Amino acid sequence: MIAAIKRNRRLTLIGEGEVDLMGRPVGYRLKQSQRARGIRLEIRSETGLTVVVPGRYTQRQVLDILRQKSRWILRHLPSDAPLQLPLFTPEPGQGDKLYFMGRQIEINVSTAKSAVSSAVLDGNKLLISAGSRNGAIPAILERWYRQQATTVFAQKAAGFQEAMGLHYNSILIRGQKTRWGSCSPAGNLTLNWKLLMAPEEIIDYVVIHELTHLRHMNHSKKFWDMVEQYCPNWRKYRKWLVTHEDELKARASFKL
Numbered sequence: 001m002i003a004a005i006k007r008n009r010r011l012t013l014i015g016e017g018e019v020d021l022m023g024r025p026v027g028y029r030l031k032q033s034q035r036a037r038g039i040r041l042e043i044r045s046e047t048g049l050t051v052v053v054p055g056r057y058t059q060r061q062v063l064d065i066l067r068q069k070s071r072w073i074l075r076h077l078p079s080d081a082p083l084q085l086p087l088f089t090p091e092p093g094q095g096d097k098l099y100f101m102g103r104q105i106e107i108n109v110s111t112a113k114s115a116v117s118s119a120v121l122d123g124n125k126l127l128i129s130a131g132s133r134n135g136a137i138p139a140i141l142e143r144w145y146r147q148q149a150t151t152v153f154a155q156k157a158a159g160f161q162e163a164m165g166l167h168y169n170s171i172l173i174r175g176q177k178t179r180w181g182s183c184s185p186a187g188n189l190t191l192n193w194k195l196l197m198a199p200e201e202i203i204d205y206v207v208i209h210e211l212t213h214l215r216h217m218n219h220s221k222k223f224w225d226m227v228e229q230y231c232p233n234w235r236k237y238r239k240w241l242v243t244h245e246d247e248l249k250a251r252a253s254f255k256l
Contacts, residue, residue: 011031011032011033011052012031012032012033013029013030013031014030014031014032014053015029015030016028016029016030017030017062019063019066019067021066021067021070021073021074022070022071022074024074026049026066026073026074026077027048027049028048028049028050028051028066029047029048029049029050029051030050030051030053030062031050031051031052031053032052032053032054032055033052033053033054034054034055036052036053036054036055037054038054039051039052039053039054039057039061039062039065040052041065041066041069041072041073043073043076043077043246044250045246045247045250048077049073049077051065051066075243076246092107092137092138092141092254093107093109093137094107094108094109095107095108098126098141098197098251099197099198099251100121100126100145100148100196100197101152101196101198101199101200101203102198102199102200102201102202103124104124105121105124105125105126106124106125106126107126107128107137108125108126108127108128109128109129109130109137110127110128110129110130117129117130117136117139117140118140119140119141119143119144126144128140128141137254138254141254142175142193142252142254145193145194145196145197145252146173146175146193148193148196149173149191149193149195149196150171150173152196152203153171153173153189153191153203153207154171156203156204156207157171157189157207157211160204160207160208160211160230161211163230164208164211164212164226164230166211166214166215167187167214168183168187168188168189168211168214169186169187169188170187170188170189171188171189171190171191172188172189172190172191173190173191173193174190174191174192174193175192175193175194175252176190176192177249179192180192180194180195180206180241181195181206181207181209181210182210183210183211183213183214183217185217187214189207189210189211190210191206191207191210193252194248194249194251194252195248197248197251197252198240198241198244198248199240201233201237202237202240202241204231205231205233205234205237205238205241206241208227208230208231208234209227209231209234212226212227212230
């Protein structure tokens with residue numbers, strides 16, 4: 001089961017409810033789909049838990065499934081509330097907040113007309129000129145994050161490879177849906193630009209993880225022993241990535 005799926009416009013909101021899951025009250029929205037063959041669960045960062053039911057269902061069936069899947073639900077819901085405000089407006093704009101290496105930055109869109117689109121970080125302000133194109137801000141943001149990733153990841157990898165006595169050949173910046181990084185047998189690293197939304201220690205962990213594959217192309221005990229040598233809190237950081245994976249992907253979409 002995944003934590004979020006694409007919107008289905010054939011869904012009809014038919015009610016709301018609350019259920020006690022392992023001692024925690026969790027609110028949910030109930031939507032109906034005439035095409036659904038069974039009950040399914042969705043979790044979105046902006047709306048929390050939604051239960052999608054077919055044309056025929058019973059309240060008992062809904063509650064039974066919620067309790068059966070309580071661990072999955074609690075693992076993906078925010079820790080302090082079942083609902084969150086949207087991360088972004090449909091197109092990010094003036095005053096909206098982003099994350100860059102663990103710190104919050106604020107979008108500042110220039111009203112001056114310009115033929116060239118750009119983004120420049122000044123302190124905690126990301127100054128954006130959208131040029132003459134409407135709807136260009138998400139593309140500008142992704143381009144800026146990719147550019148920053150090229151610099152940041154190269155600096156990180158260079159520093160850690162020296163400390164670890166290793167050598168990689170190249171770094172490729174991508175936006176994978178399911179991977180944060182990889183290392184090929186030829187010594188080429190691939191890193192996900194969306195990691196720049198995470199705290200710096202998480203980035204360090206992923207870079208160290210992939211560099212370690214230069215010596216151990218597996219996840220053996222020797223591999224994890226080496227990771228721990230240079231990243232003692234790797235278990236904590238790996239757990240953070242699992243817990244916040246959907247949140248990071250939602251932030252990096254720059255839209256609801």
